[in-house]
Amino acid sequence: MKESDTKNEETGIQKAVELMRQGATMLNEACPECSGPLFQLKDDIICPQCGKKVLIVSDEAEVQELEKEAILVELDHAISSQIENLTKRLNEEKDSDELMAIGRLTILWLEALEKLKRIRS
Ligand SMILES: [Zn+2]
Incomplete structure (x- = not known):
């Protein structure tokens, strides 16, 4: 030295x-x-x-990353509960038009869930 x-x-x-x-x-x-x-x-x-x-930029970036993750988790829960509701309605519904609407919505939410998974991975 x-x-x-x-x-x-x-x-x-x-x-x-x-x-x-x-x-x-x-x-x-x-x-x-x-x-x-x-x-x-x-x-x-x-x-x-x-x-x-x-x-130190990593700290700020880390905080933003955590916030983003929290929002995505919340969204995941919201979509999951929507699908759960639709599943219940699917079991009770007899009207074919309604069933069609429920089916379309279910597909929509499943697609959203899939996109969400891709963003989070
Ligand atoms: Zn130094």
């Missing part, structure tokens, strides 16, 4: 201590440049080693 590296590391630790003093918390994420630990101070994510702010 070169002397300059050691110095850099020391300033990094000092800066980290300083950040903690200011109320920063250490994150699980590592700096993409130096793979040192990152600190969060309010809305800023800082790498004390590099001495600059770091933008």
